Amino acid sequence: MTRCDERPVPGWVPEAFRELYFVAAAKMTAPELDAGHCWDHVERVTRTALRLAGEEQADAAVVCAAGLLHDLGRTVPGEGDHARRSVELAPPLLSGTCLSAHQAALALDAIGDHRYRDGKVPAAIEGKILQDADRLDAVGAIGIARCFAKSSVTGRRLYSPDDPFCTAGREPDDNRYTIDHFYSKLLKLKDTFHTASARKLAERRHAFLTAFLEEMRVELGASPTA
Ligand SMILES: [Fe+2]
Ligand SMILES: [Fe+2]
Structure with missing residues (x-):
């Protein structure tokens, strides 16, 4: 087949x-x-x-x-x-x-x-697992790739030139800026996993999100380590 x-x-x-x-x-x-x-x-x-x-x-x-x-x-x-x-x-x-x-x-x-x-919480373990698997695909390297793939369709900018990392007290706007999607959703996912197995897999992927942002900070000259 x-x-x-x-x-x-x-x-x-x-x-x-x-x-x-x-x-x-x-x-x-x-x-x-x-x-x-x-x-x-x-x-x-x-x-x-x-x-x-x-x-x-x-x-x-x-x-x-x-x-x-x-x-x-x-x-x-x-x-x-x-x-x-x-x-x-x-x-x-x-x-x-x-x-x-x-x-x-x-x-x-x-x-x-x-x-x-x-924001639903499934009652059955099978529903919890589907949510967990779907959310694991939104973090880590694959999550970042998907995030930018969406931007190529919607035309949103990579980041806000005035406030790339949402540190100026504004609400993230992921309709306009790709990096804002990290702050509106991706970084929050680690606290939403239901199963211990998924939480374990998510740890590494969440760490990769934060490492990616730190590297971007350096490259944009927004970090003292630049
Ligand atoms: Fe879906
Ligand atoms: Fe999905």
Whole structure:
């Protein structure tokens, strides 16, 4: 079986979910998805979620299905809650899997709760794991790469020339400045992880965010160590 870009389904995908992987990948190759929110992100999140499920003794089947479908709503045009749109689109795809009705409901709950901006706290461990995996993909080197990839689409500047690191008492404005997104969201994520496994992975990634900012401070001449 191959997917739309002719790469075979990777070996980490459980046998029972290879068809779902294939179908979801085909749906998420829409050209309007930017490099930070395309299928590559879904693959990373699902793979991380499966790792966390193993460490947290969660239902790997629920986690895998939820991971593969969590951002499906991004393929449907329109502003607003893509998680809600994913919940609307997922049931026909879930019905073709080995999941029981209870497992499918858990997967839908996880998908509906995953969006950072909504501030939801999932009740089930599988939902907590999906949130954790999605947020791990927003920090560290990959998180920084995704942050700047979004800027190439929205046209926001790299940083505020007057206050690059939000030290002048203003509110971060990540619609205008990329580095402001570190202060409005990325640096806050380390306190939002639910599982011990994710918190451990997040430590290194958070440290990389702060190291990146420090290097930028030096290069912009905003630090006494420059
Ligand atoms: Fe999402
Ligand atoms: Fe996501």
